[in-house]
Amino acid sequence: xxxxxxxxxxxxxxxxxxxxxxxxxxxxxxxxxxxxxxxxxxxxxxxxxxxxxxxxxxxxxxxxxxxxxxxxxxxxxxxxxxxxxxxxxxxxxxxxxxxxxxxxxxxxxxxxxxxxxxxxxxxxxxxxxxxxxxxxxxxxxxxxxxxxxxxxxxxxxxxxxxxxxxxxxxxxxxxxxxxxxxxxxxxxxxxxxxxxxxxxxxxxxxxxxxxxxxxxxxxxxxxxxxxxxxxxxxxxxxxxxxxxxxxxxxxxxxxxxxxxxxxxxxxxxxxxxxxxxxxxxxxxxxxxxxxxxxxxxxxxxxxxxxxxxxxxxxxxxxxxxxxxxxxxxxxxxxxxxxxxxxxxxxxxxxxxxxxxxxxxxxxxxxxxxxxxxxxx
Amino acid sequence: xxxxxxxxxxxxxxxxxxxxxxxxxxxxxxxxxxxxxxxxxxxxxxxxxxxxxxxxxxxxxxxxxxxxxxxxxxxxxxxxxxxx
Numbered sequence: 001x002x003x004x005x006x007x008x009x010x011x012x013x014x015x016x017x018x019x020x021x022x023x024x025x026x027x028x029x030x031x032x033x034x035x036x037x038x039x040x041x042x043x044x045x046x047x048x049x050x051x052x053x054x055x056x057x058x059x060x061x062x063x064x065x066x067x068x069x070x071x072x073x074x075x076x077x078x079x080x081x082x083x084x085x086x087x088x089x090x091x092x093x094x095x096x097x098x099x100x101x102x103x104x105x106x107x108x109x110x111x112x113x114x115x116x117x118x119x120x121x122x123x124x125x126x127x128x129x130x131x132x133x134x135x136x137x138x139x140x141x142x143x144x145x146x147x148x149x150x151x152x153x154x155x156x157x158x159x160x161x162x163x164x165x166x167x168x169x170x171x172x173x174x175x176x177x178x179x180x181x182x183x184x185x186x187x188x189x190x191x192x193x194x195x196x197x198x199x200x201x202x203x204x205x206x207x208x209x210x211x212x213x214x215x216x217x218x219x220x221x222x223x224x225x226x227x228x229x230x231x232x233x234x235x236x237x238x239x240x241x242x243x244x245x246x247x248x249x250x251x252x253x254x255x256x257x258x259x260x261x262x263x264x265x266x267x268x269x270x271x272x273x274x275x276x277x278x279x280x281x282x283x284x285x286x287x288x289x290x291x292x293x294x295x296x297x298x299x300x301x302x303x304x305x306x307x308x309x310x311x312x313x314x315x316x317x318x319x320x321x322x323x324x325x326x327x328x329x330x331x332x333x334x335x336x337x338x339x340x341x342x343x344x345x346x347x348x349x350x351x352x353x354x355x356x357x358x359x360x361x362x363x364x365x366x367x368x369x370x371x372x373x374x375x376x
Numbered sequence: 377x378x379x380x381x382x383x384x385x386x387x388x389x390x391x392x393x394x395x396x397x398x399x400x401x402x403x404x405x406x407x408x409x410x411x412x413x414x415x416x417x418x419x420x421x422x423x424x425x426x427x428x429x430x431x432x433x434x435x436x437x438x439x440x441x442x443x444x445x446x447x448x449x450x451x452x453x454x455x456x457x458x459x460x
Contacts, residue, residue: 005423008427012423012426016435118415119438120418120419120438122415124416148414
């Protein structure tokens with residue numbers, strides 16, 4: 001974005017905020033623990049009072065707990081003169097596999113603006129300031145209000161696709177065939193048919209694939225490193241995954257509960273799937289696979305993992321299973337596992353200070369999942 | 377001193393701000409049909425009106441703008457003569 005336009009935006013925002021431009025810059029700073037009450041107040045105002053998780057525990061875990069296992073995340077906040085937090089934006093350091101390299105980058109998350117200031121550019125401003133600070137950045141799942149930000153400041157990647165599978169039929173029948181829903185036994189029959197469809201694949205799959213639950217990805221350090229390397233070796237661009245990071249992110253996460261499924265063949269880890277249930281919605285959050293295996297083998301393995309993950313979500317009371325994909329292989333697997341492509345898409349965008357790096361990232365073959373969003 | 381601007385000139389400025397083709401900016405155009413009229417677009421719009429016409433809108437006035445026609449009316453309220 002032209003520096004001239006950034007300067008004009010700074011001038012206008014300073015005017016709205018009743019600050020000088022210098023004061024505007026100084027009002028945007030890194031949050032520390034004493035800011036927690038004001039941060040929680042902002043989040044209550046934006047997210048609503050009925051949160052299903054302990055938000056203080058979430059903020060402490062995500063941004064303020066410093067341990068060797070936790071990434072050094074930062075939360076930037078815009079304060080008003082009274083100390084209230086009017087906006088915030090978090091960043092997490094990641095490493096991106098791209099073109100045989102590991103590129104340090106920052107994933108943007110937890111963007112929020114106090115409702116009174118919605119639509120006046122504070123969110124865009126915070127993004128612009130941090131973009132000057134962090135040389136490579138990625139934002140996932142942008143909203144309509146960040147259209148300009150994505151198109152003028154970041155580079156948009158191909159959109160992520162959304163997939164859905166029906167697990168339980170009751171809600172679906174009530175909405176789409178209410179008369180049928182009232183007939184005794186109809187939904188039970190439909191549920192049995194859905195289960196049978198999933199079971200049919202399991203019966204056909206190779207007995208050499210074993211799927212088992214994992215208490216934590218931390219127990220599979222070598223295996224996950226191997227999967228990560230194999231996926232990078234076929235030229236996919238994605239956030240590097242390590243066992244310790246996945247443990248921090250998904251086992252330590254106070255906001256949601258996750259389940260982990262390992263697929264093994266000949267005793268070796270060949271695939272990993274992470275799932276969660278959010279109210280009545282099951283989600284296939286993240287997965288990895290042995291990209292060095294022959295196509296038929298990895299396809300069968302990952303399909304089996306998807307089906308198993310979906311089947312295991314059913315007892316948790318979910319009615320549907322969802323996921324997001326951005327690579328052709330995962331999309332073939334989603335279709336094989338009975339998920340249906342939905343019309344909704346979301347945007348992923350990147351930027352880099354170096355034009356050559358930005359071009360490299362924009363033209364890479366990306367692998368992205370729900371795990372790359374920030375709603376965990 | 378009051379300012380005067382033709383609609384044609386105003387719409388050209390808006391087209392540049394919203395990165396749209398000049399012919400697509402008409403008085404009837406609603407904000408929701410202009411994807412680049414988001415919060416960043418709003419800031420750039422305000423900056424443009426300030427630079428060109430020395431007009432500053434308040435937050436409340438900004439939040440009322442849901443169409444190009446609203447922009448024309450807002451300028452007239454600020455004593456800017458917008459001619460056909």
